[in-house]
Amino acid sequence: MVLSDTVLPRASLDVDLVRRARSGDCAAQEKLARRHRQSMYVLALQLMGNRDDALDVVQDALLRFFTTLHRFDLRRPVKPWLYQIVRNRAVDLHRRRKIRRHESLDAVDEDGRQFEVRDVSADPERDVARSQLKARIWQSLKELSPKQREILVLRDYQDLSYSEIAETLNIPIGTVMSRLHGARKCLREVLQDDLQTLLH
Amino acid sequence: MTTSCVRPFDEELLSGYLDGALPQASAQRVRIHLEDCADCAQIHAEMRTLREAARATHFEVPAEDEWPELPQGRPSWLSRSLGWTVLIGWTLAVIAITFWGYFSDQHDPWEMFRDLGLPVGLVLIFVSVLLDRLKDLKTDRYRGVHR
Numbered sequence: 001m002v003l004s005d006t007v008l009p010r011a012s013l014d015v016d017l018v019r020r021a022r023s024g025d026c027a028a029q030e031k032l033a034r035r036h037r038q039s040m041y042v043l044a045l046q047l048m049g050n051r052d053d054a055l056d057v058v059q060d061a062l063l064r065f066f067t068t069l070h071r072f073d074l075r076r077p078v079k080p081w082l083y084q085i086v087r088n089r090a091v092d093l094h095r096r097r098k099i100r101r102h103e104s105l106d107a108v109d110e111d112g113r114q115f116e117v118r119d120v121s122a123d124p125e126r127d128v129a130r131s132q133l134k135a136r137i138w139q140s141l142k143e144l145s146p147k148q149r150e151i152l153v154l155r156d157y158q159d160l161s162y163s164e165i166a167e168t169l170n171i172p173i174g175t176v177m178s179r180l181h182g183a184r185k186c187l188r189e190v191l192q193d194d195l196q197t198l199l200h
Numbered sequence: 201m202t203t204s205c206v207r208p209f210d211e212e213l214l215s216g217y218l219d220g221a222l223p224q225a226s227a228q229r230v231r232i233h234l235e236d237c238a239d240c241a242q243i244h245a246e247m248r249t250l251r252e253a254a255r256a257t258h259f260e261v262p263a264e265d266e267w268p269e270l271p272q273g274r275p276s277w278l279s280r281s282l283g284w285t286v287l288i289g290w291t292l293a294v295i296a297i298t299f300w301g302y303f304s305d306q307h308d309p310w311e312m313f314r315d316l317g318l319p320v321g322l323v324l325i326f327v328s329v330l331l332d333r334l335k336d337l338k339t340d341r342y343r344g345v346h347r
Binding site for chain 1: 214243247253262
């Protein structure tokens with residue numbers, strides 16, 4: 001039985017698609033990938049810092065997702081599981097591409113655009129300092145350690161709860177708050193001048 | 201604890217408070233502390249500014265036609281496994297028949313090495329790769345992903 005997107009809540013639709021994909025339904029597999037790959041890409045981009053590596057991570061993660069689908073526990077939500085795979089693939093790729101990691105957050109495309117970050121709500125009257133802060137935060141992520149960067153990305157960019165972060169990183173919830181605070185302190189120190197301009 | 205804190209205070213609670221992740225009693229204690237401690241209040245305000253800026257950032261995503269072809273899943277895995285099984289079985293059978301043929305007749309050792317050295321060497325290299333892959337499977341970090 002095929003269930004409609006408009007009838008089911010998102011989580012139930014994912015469960016239905018996973019069941020169908022397990023039985024070899026290629027259309028269900030493709031639909032699952034299309035539903036989640038954009039958010040997976042954004043997470044991968046935030047962890048890797050450049051588009052090419054983010055695409056590689058997502059493709060690897062999707063391959064892992066499909067080949068281990070038969071072992072997935074249907075009682076669990078799909079998204080945190082996918083994020084866990086993306087995060088692990090990003091860690092692996094970081095280890096292999098250490099040099100590229102340090103330069104990637106300044107990457108521009110062939111037209112010279114800084115394409116990773118844009119402000120969709122910008123208008124002429126918006127505070128320029130706040131817009132610049134967003135770009136500075138993105139640039140400053142490379143100053144953090146990989147552990148600090150990933151937890152900051154998961155909380156402040158991906159808006160995962162502490163329990164979801166704990167599950168994704170396979171760490172206790174208490175460690176989430178501690179590590180997150182350390183990352184925020186570090187980022188705050190890096191951006192002290194920008195914060196002074198904005199807040200005082 | 202910052203230098204201006206009058207009473208001992210776990211600064212990490214500021215992040216928990218910022219994210220609404222504290223129990224009510226702890227959140228109340230943090231709220232009261234922020235009213236009394238200028239340093240902690242500043243740290244909290246700056247962290248909130250950074251968090252809000254990060255949340256408001258939008259990232260460009262690839263258009264639908266920019267995505268590479270979706271990777272195949274279980275069907276290709278099964279096909280690949282079957283292919284390897286047939287290839288390995290065929291290789292072992294050929295080697296066994298070849299060796300049997302050589303040992304049945306009298307052959308010069310140099311002739312044997314000349315004729316069999318390359319295929320035997322390739323097989324040994326293949327076996328080494330296979331053993332490494334099997335070893336990696338046992339320590340695969342993703343074995344626990346579904347749990």
